[in-house]
Amino acid sequence: MPEATPTLRERKKAETWTTIHEAAASLAQQRGLEHATVEVIAESAGVSPRTFFNYFPTKEDAVLGLREPVLDPDEAAKLTGAADLLGQVTLLLVSVARSALGGTDTRRRRELLQRYPNLYRRQMEYMAKGEALVCEAVIAALADDPSWSGGAEGFSAEETARMLVMLAAVPAKFKATSSDFDPVIGLGPAELAPSLALFHFLQRKL
The missing domain is CATH 1.10.10.60 (Homeodomain-like)
Structure with missing residues (x-):
């Protein structure tokens, strides 16, 4: 549409x-x-x-250039526990974070954040709001999936969703702080793929 x-x-x-x-x-x-x-x-x-x-x-x-974060309901509706749920949540986190960062000059933003730590704290307040939106979407998605609806053993679905959102943020943060990260290109599926692959590799090894 x-x-x-x-x-x-x-x-x-x-x-x-x-x-x-x-x-x-x-x-x-x-x-x-x-x-x-x-x-x-x-x-x-x-x-x-x-x-x-x-x-x-x-x-x-x-x-x-901060705005209130927005969660696209169509993107949230695509969440499913069937395949690579962590990767899905990572991409949703990036999408919501992008909705809060309305400024166009990402290099300038990074420079200002480095010069003024209080700006970074303010930005993180918006990122926390975005994570809360994603967490709500994950809770709803897990509730609709019989294999996830009960949460992890000994933990509620809400606690399980919160942990999943925290884990899903790791690949994005890993890429965003790497030496080859280009803030102009940002974090799309192609840019996040290697970080997600490394995360899954570590999951298997651990």
Whole structure:
């Protein structure tokens, strides 16, 4: 089913969001985060501080281009315990994380995260929200699968799902911190395949 064409209002909102984010990120990079106040960002973006807060709750969110994470219900519906559930959850985690990272310049984001640790903490708050969404989807998927619905022995389905989500994050983090990771390309199925293969190899060996 083709995606609906954005309305004029939706396009203008997206443009304003991008304008504010670009102003915030550029000011933080060029002048320092402490000088990138909401008032200065709003002035640079040509909007009022009130408009700024309609799009971002904090200046840190604007600098990084953070959005509330979104779980695609169609992707969540594809979860099944039949084949490589861990790989499925890994890809779902990446998809949800990508929905929260609305900024376009990934290299700039990484530079800012390295310079300002408090930005990293803020980003991780959004990643935690995304993981919670994925965990809910995994719980629902396990409940529909007779071989998983009871959870692991001695543990509830909720605890089993939470552990699975934590394990599924490992291949993505492994790839994202490797020397050959290209933030522009990001983490797609092809990029994650070697990390997942290594993870499964270690599973078998352990």
